[in-house]
Amino acid sequence: MREAPTIQGLVLCGGRSVRMGTDKALLPAEEGHLLRRAIAIVECVKRPALLACGPTPRYADMQRELVLDAFPDGGPLAGLLAGLERARAQYVVALAVDMPGVSDGLLHVLLETALRDDLDVVMLSSERGDEPLCSIVHRRVAPKVRAALERGERKMTAYHSDGVRVGRLPVDAALCLNLNTPADVEAWRGSKVQAR
Numbered sequence: 001m002r003e004a005p006t007i008q009g010l011v012l013c014g015g016r017s018v019r020m021g022t023d024k025a026l027l028p029a030e031e032g033h034l035l036r037r038a039i040a041i042v043e044c045v046k047r048p049a050l051l052a053c054g055p056t057p058r059y060a061d062m063q064r065e066l067v068l069d070a071f072p073d074g075g076p077l078a079g080l081l082a083g084l085e086r087a088r089a090q091y092v093v094a095l096a097v098d099m100p101g102v103s104d105g106l107l108h109v110l111l112e113t114a115l116r117d118d119l120d121v122v123m124l125s126s127e128r129g130d131e132p133l134c135s136i137v138h139r140r141v142a143p144k145v146r147a148a149l150e151r152g153e154r155k156m157t158a159y160h161s162d163g164v165r166v167g168r169l170p171v172d173a174a175l176c177l178n179l180n181t182p183a184d185v186e187a188w189r190g191s192k193v194q195a196r
Contacts, residue, residue: 006090007089007090007092007093007136008045008050008087008088008093009041009042009043009044009092009093009095010050010052010067010079010083010092010093011039011051011052011097012094012095013025013054013058013079013097014052014054014079015076019181020179020181024180027179027185035051035062035097038095038096038099039051039062041102042093044104047089048065049064050067051065052069052079052082053066053067054068054079055069055072065086067079067083067085067086068082069081070082071149073154074149074154075154076133077145077148077149077156077158077159078149079094080094080137080145081145081149084139084141084145085142089139090139090140091139092137093111093135094134094135094137095133095134096133096134098178098179099133099177099178099179101175101176102175106124106134107136110123110134110136110169111136113169114138117165118165119136119166120137120140120164120165120166121135121136121141121160121164121165122166122168123135123166123167123169124168124175124176125171126170126175127173128173130168132156134176141159144159144164145159
């Protein structure tokens with residue numbers, strides 16, 4: 001991806017991994033584990049990634065700036081807000097740590113779409129629906145994200161109203177895979193073996 005002074009990466013890695021039974025950010029992947037992989041992907045924008053690690057500091061060993069949730073149990077929406085309010089760029093590329101199908105090339109297309117159409121949000125979308133856990137988000141929507149959290153909303157799309165310009169990038173559902181359970185991990189590893 002070209003150098004873009006308008007964008008900074010944000011890895012959403014604050015989940016409790018209850019269904020996984022272990023910290024999914026540390027599951028083995030190409031870069032060592034999923035968190036290292038996600039950091040490498042979002043740093044294609046040539047800026048150090050922010051890590052939205054939940055309400056308490058985690059992953060300090062990654063030597064990236066940690067951003068903490070201001071809303072208890074706010075889920076990834078609270079992580080997005082933390083990143084938007086801390087980012088030093090116009091746009092944030094937000095990527096959930098448990099999405100191993102996303103590549104830097106895909107982020108490039110999301111960014112180009114956002115810039116070309118002057119959108120506030122561009123997210124992946126497949127036949128299974130929208131996937132806002134991989135998206136480009138303009139910092140100007142931070143007040144709308146905060147307002148949604150203050151209303152008690154937790155869906156990642158809760159702020160997609162009130163004039164927010166939203167775009168969707170159609171992709172294959174495999175690129176939107178989220179690893180939430182051990183069964184998801186086994187299916188993902190099995191598909192990687194078959195693809196070789």
